[in-house]
Amino acid sequence: MQATTATPRTWPEGGITRVPAWIYSDEEIFRKELTTFFSGDTWSFVGLECEIPDVGSFKRAWMGDKQVIVVRDEDGINVVENRCAHRGGAICWKNSGEVKDLTCVYHQWNYSLKGELRGIPLKRGVHGAGGMPEDFDASKHNLRRLRVTVRGGAVWASFSNTVPEFADYCGPELLKRLDRLLSGRPLRMLGVSRQLIPSNWKLYFENTRDPYHGTLLHTFFITFGLYRADSKHITSPTESGKHSCNYAVPGDRSKGEDITNELTRFRGDLQLNDMETVRYFDEYGDGEMSAMQVFPSVFVQQHANILAMRSIVPKSTREVEVIWTYFGYADDDEHLQRIRLKQSNLLGPSGFVSMDDSELLKQMQNQVAGYPGSVGVVEMGGHGTETQVTMATEVGIRAFYDYYRREMSL
Ligand SMILES: [Fe+2]
Structure with a gap:
């Protein structure tokens, strides 16, 4: 990589009255921003309640480079990572719609609207051969669930367990x-x-x-x-x-x-x-x-x-x-x-x-x-x-x- 600056990643003199141009093109800085901010101790807006009015209504949202599914079930709004617990494929390929459950297209692993793993095709194998081991614990392979706050009709989600409650965060x-x-x-x-x-x-x-x-x-x-x-x-x-x-x-x-x-x-x-x-x-x-x-x-x-x-x-x-x-x-x-x-x-x-x-x-x-x-x-x-x-x-x-x-x- 070409040297980005004579003094790489050093903030110039003048403190916050100066902004160095390298922060807008440095790849490492960008990766760090994604983890520090978008997947870090923050709350992200992921949608409006009225976008998903019915049980089974969903929308796809992005928190930095991470995709999430915002979906309503009988109990309220869930936000789960759009990433199958099996091989990591994206479960939801559409920006919005209606579903009964969440199913990965790759091997049809099936999850509830809360992200709980419900079905694994060919779990017991075929004609006694193959399949998942007896001790495979499905309950340990749910979709990753995010913290959710709904306030005034807006839905906020966080990957963090340590970020303060939304009101305190704001x-x-x-x-x-x-x-x-x-x-x-x-x-x-x-x-x-x-x-x-x-x-x-x-x-x-x-x-x-x-x-x-x-x-x-x-x-x-x-x-x-x-x-x-x-x-x-x-x-x-x-x-x-x-x-x-x-x-x-x-x-x-x-x-x-x-x-x-x-x-x-x-x-x-x-x-x-x-x-x-x-x-x-x-x-x-x-x-x-x-x-x-x-x-x-x-x-x-x-x-x-x-x-x-x-x-x-x-x-x-x-x-x-x-x-x-x-x-x-x-x-x-x-x-x-x-x-x-x-x-x-x-x-x-x-x-x-x-x-x-x-x-x-x-x-x-x-x-x-x-x-x-x-x-x-x-x-x-x-x-x-x-x-x-x-x-x-x-x-x-x-x-x-x-x-x-x-x-x-x-
Ligand atoms: Fe403007």
């Missing part, structure tokens, strides 16, 4: 913001989109913690009135930088519900044929727009009237899959459902706003991989990791690397 501030959107009010699935972004997962992570680029890169926001100039933008890294809450609260709420009128337009000559795509209303009654990063797996977003979970699945040093799960509330009327779907055109693989990020991150990956010895500067908003009330800050990125360096011993 901490009070993040939990409060999650509960605002996922309050227990029944949810309704609106759709899923997937995209493979040719960039390191951390570049995507940084992007979702970076309010600084918001109105600079995404001119659509300003052109079509989705940026409110009098809002206060808060970036609050929580739990020592592990998670992040980013939200905008209105500066003056006396102006009524339609808050798209008063905005400065980037280009007055551009029009949208369907303004319903950008016209939103304050459904929570607090005027806020909110986004939470629950490390390491998901970015939970309420933008205008869009509600979306962005699952982050690192595929390699230079590829990240982003799975967008759009949802609403079960009691939304038809009008609100339509509004949510229309506004969802802003996000996702070809979203009017999100496609800027995907394209940009692709460029960024080429740059950082081509100059592994180079160093990024993150000093906007100072040198610290404390909550800031401004868009002109990179505190979310600094706080993330503060946490990251501790966990990765870098």
Whole structure:
């Protein structure tokens, strides 16, 4: 392997205000991130309860490089590793569907919806020959079961037996913001989109913690009135930088519900044929727009009237899959459902706003991989990791690397 840098795996001077480029292309670092974070002492978002409404409904999810099956039985929701206890084959090959039990296609080993091994074909052999030994104990060969927490309609799973309970893992501030959107009010699935972004997962992570680029890169926001100039933008890294809450609260709420009128337009000559795509209303009654990063797996977003979970699945040093799960509330009327779907055109693989990020991150990956010895500067908003009330800050990125360096011993 070509030397990645003159001083391999040494963090540059300047601490968390500097980010070395080699962390975006180093294979060993990537393997360590998968075990430390995605299979480590963390909780990962694996789906919404409403995605698997009936007994036997399942979905496949990824926790880093590991696949899991999220499946409902009579007692609730189970999350099991998608890996046969026999030879390790993937049991579930589909992203969603209905099953009576879980059966590996290779040798038909069969498991209950809780992952208990129930059936082994030819266990007693054929005509007295072959088969499993008498002392084979099937109960020791179940699918690996993960810890599961269901909160407000979202399902979280962990490989770890030592990670704190989900609420403690999140901490009070993040939990409060999650509960605002996922309050227990029944949810309704609106759709899923997937995209493979040719960039390191951390570049995507940084992007979702970076309010600084918001109105600079995404001119659509300003052109079509989705940026409110009098809002206060808060970036609050929580739990020592592990998670992040980013939200905008209105500066003056006396102006009524339609808050798209008063905005400065980037280009007055551009029009949208369907303004319903950008016209939103304050459904929570607090005027806020909110986004939470629950490390390491998901970015939970309420933008205008869009509600979306962005699952982050690192595929390699230079590829990240982003799975967008759009949802609403079960009691939304038809009008609100339509509004949510229309506004969802802003996000996702070809979203009017999100496609800027995907394209940009692709460029960024080429740059950082081509100059592994180079160093990024993150000093906007100072040198610290404390909550800031401004868009002109990179505190979310600094706080993330503060946490990251501790966990990765870098
Ligand atoms: Fe962006």
